[in-house]
Amino acid sequence: MTHKFTNDLIHETSPYLLQHAHNPVNWEAWKPEVxxxxxxxxxxxxxxIGYAACHWCHVMEHECFEDEEVAQTMNKNFINIKIDREERPDVDQIYMDAIQLMSGQGGWPLNIVALPNGKPFWGATYVPKDNWIKSLEQLTDLYKNERSRVEEYANSLSQGITAVNLVETQENASIYSLAQLDVAIRKWSQSFDTFLGGYKRAPKFMMPNNWEFLLHYATSIEPEMMEYVDTTLTRIAYGGIFDHVGGGFSRYAVDTKWHVPHFEKMLYDNGQLVSLYSKAYAVSRNDVYKEVVEKTIDFVIEELKDENGGFYSSLDADSLDENGHLExxxxxxxxxxxLKNILGxxxxxxxxxxNINSYGLWEEGNYVLIRDKSDIEIADELKVDVSYLKERMEKALALLKEERTKRKKPRLDDKILTSWNGLMLNGLVDAYRYLGNEQYLDLALENAKFIEENMMKEDYSLFRNHKNGKSNINAFLEDYATLIEAFLNLYQVTFEDKWLDHAKNLLGYSQKHFLDETSKMFYFTSDEDQSLIRRSIETNDNVISASNSIMAKNLLKFHKLFPNEGYGDLAKEMLQNVQEDFERSAQGYANWLxxxxxxxxxxxxxxxxxxxxxxMGREIAKKYLPNSILVGSKKEGKLDLLQNRYNEGETLIYVCIEGACKLPVNSSKAVFEQLKN
Incomplete structure (x- = not known):
């Protein structure tokens, strides 16, 4: 196919950047030489800045960046840089903070106008064509005629961008108490939607780290919290945000009942939700949760798995309808x-x-499948046997899945990101751990091997991105943090020292190249990378947990295995630095909690x-025990916890706290009894 225009993005590998390679705009990628x-x-x-699965990014591309009149204005007066936020979250963080300081809100596409040195002074999200041209012309005139004023504002804004990211050290603070935690959670719970799950607002985002913490809290402190967790997880599983036909979760729901999703499917959501639902299944033995895990992993294998074991990033929200229009x-x-014709x-x-009725109707005669009752309730209402009902629904969904293969699929973003693969690897490990399906361990090991061979260098530095057989972009803290966590968890279900060694070496590299010795927090970017305006420190848990909160949890667990290496002290200092914000915004620090x-x-x-x-490890691992770490070996292992423990002809289990152990036992039942006391 011949194209009228081709710009510099044709040399990139990101599907998002390649989507813009034939725009008349002279786009270039983010590079120091530009x-x-x-x-x-x-x-x-x-x-x-945008990403491949972003609906409004596509809309603005069509209205503005594919338009020759717009391109003429942009090319004449500006150097135009396109960024895939998933490849470069470091740059996205800076400019997202900038637009939030300027306007109080953000989103994608994120469009920034900056001085030649990269300091921003104007920003907007989606802008229609006429407004876009008008804004750019005004900004060009402003820079030409009032340059000193523009530079003064840009410098002031840059100072604000730096200030919002400062972390004050709190070395002498006491660790947050359980009483303080209770107050923070009571305040947090005022926003809970106890009927429909999640929070009392729309749109509704799935926040896996929020509910994973509350699951931990329910099982260790407050059993009544389990009702809210169950309500939320069940409503999400019943909702249209879960793809009942093909498995997997969309990004968020636009309404209060989890019905109509923003239809993009992201690897990071699905990896985290596999973990969450696996743990919830371990606690409740709710078959709905087990089915969610199984169908989500089936989706990931079918749609997002690379033949070499890596996992792709996302499926677009948009696809071609029967008239060939993106919708x-x-x-x-x-x-x-x-549905009548297919299902008979x-x-x-x-x-x-x-609910092919008013409850399940979306718009223009389109239905999004949604449940609102359990199998038992529906079977009672319809006077049929539960097993018969399930059998007929499984058959119906299989027919719909077959029918759906005749439709045009959403576009695939087939780049492979280290951190998102770390989240999916963690999900597979948890699914194996709590559901016991050996296939999930095989998938986890295949993915871990892919990461080991393609994303990890000999010095334990990492690549961020892999596409078409090539790895590039230096990794960020979230890549190290999620992978350390995943490898540590993989060790706990395999007892293969290699994964523990990899995790420890990655942690060592992170401390050397990311740690700020003053604040005792980790920068998002390595000291080997060029920084823009600031080196960010990420502390707020969002849809993905903050890289620093994941790292702090990793450090605390490594302290349990290597108590003399200072990991525990560093984890405590990190916690002390952020804990004063817990009462103000517990949900924004859920992973820290x-x-x-x-x-x-x-x-x-x-x-x-x-x-x-x-x-014995498999038996113990099946139980949800968040305040524990599991180690094992056939004879003497190299960890201190495994030294001088071997007794020929016996398998002994030692339950310890900070290396001080109770008398050994020889059954999982006895272990669980010791853990109660």
Missing amino acids: LERAQKEDKLLIIS EGAYYVWKEEE DDFLLFKEYY HLVLYEQQNFHEIAIVGEDYKK
Whole structure:
């Protein structure tokens, strides 16, 4: 196919950047030499940030960046830089903070106009064509006629960008108490939607770290909290945000009942939700949770798995409808007549089960499948056997899945990101641990091997990105933190020293190249990378937990295995630095809150030594024990916890706290009894 225009993005690997390679805009990728040229030519920068699955990014591309009149304005007066936020979260963080300081809100596409040195002075998200041209012309005139004023504002804004990211050290503060935690959670709970789950607002985002902490809190402090966790997880599983036909979760729901999603499917959501639902299944043995895990992993294998074991990033929200137009959700929605024709005699059952009625109607005659009752409730209402109902629904969904293969699939973002693969690897480990399916361990080991061979260098530095057989971009703290966590958890279900060694070496590299010795927090970028305006320190838990909160949890667990290396002291200092914000915004620090429970309650090291160490490990690992770490070996292991523990002909289990152990026992039942006391 011949194209009228081709710009410099044609040399990139990011699917998002390649989508813009034939725009008439002279786009370039974010590179030091582009910034140097901007300063040499004294040209303003347009920095436009988005990602492949972003609906409004596509809309603005079509309305503005594919338009020759717009391109003429942009090319004449600006150097134009396109950024995939998933490849370069470091740059995205800076400019997202900038637009939030300027306007109080943010989102994607994120469009910034900056001085030639990269300092921003104007920003907006989606802008229609006429407004975009008008804004750019005004900004060009402003820079030409009132340059000193523009530079003064940009410098002031840059100081603000630096200030909002400062972390004050709190070395002498006491660790947050359980009483303080109770106050913070009571305040947090005022926003809980106890009927529909999640929070009392729309849109509704799935926040896996929020509910994973509350699961931990419910099982260790407040059993009544489990009702809210169950309500939330069940409603999400019933909702249209979960793809009942093909498995997997969309990004968020636009309404209060988890019904109509923003249809993009991201690897990071699905990896974290596999972990969450696996742990919730271990606690509740709720078959709905087990089914969610199984169908989500099936989706990931089917749609996001690379043949070499890595996992792709996302599926777009948009796909081609029957008229060949890109439309959000076209791949996933159903018309009533269509369902009748496909399902035949089963339609009436299906209609009740998935609400092909006013409750399940979206718009323009399109239905998004949603449940609102359990199998038992529906079977009672319809006077049918539960097993019969489930069998008919499984058959119906299989027919719909087959029918859906005739539709045009959403576009795939097939770049492989280290941190998102770390989250998915963690999900697979948890699914194996709590559901016991060996296939999940095989998938986890295949993915870990892919990361080991393609993303990890000999010095334990990491690449961020992999595409078309090539790895590039130096990794960020979130890549190290998530991978350390995943490798540590993989060790706990395999007892293969290699994964523990990898995790420890990655931690050592992180301390050397990311740690700020003053604040005792970790920078988001390595000291080997060029910084822009500031080196960010990420502390707020968002849809993905903050890289510093993941790292602090890693450090505390490594302290349990290597108590003389200072890991525990560093984890405590990090916790002390952020804990004053817990009462103000507990949900924004949910992953950090695990550390309060680790520090204020007993945390157990469980060491297994003997012939049956793997079998015993599997039995113990099936139980949800968040305040514990599991180690094991056939004979003497190299960890201190495994030294002088071997007794020939026996498999002994030692339950310890900070290396001080109770008398050894030889069954998982006895271990669980010791953990109660």
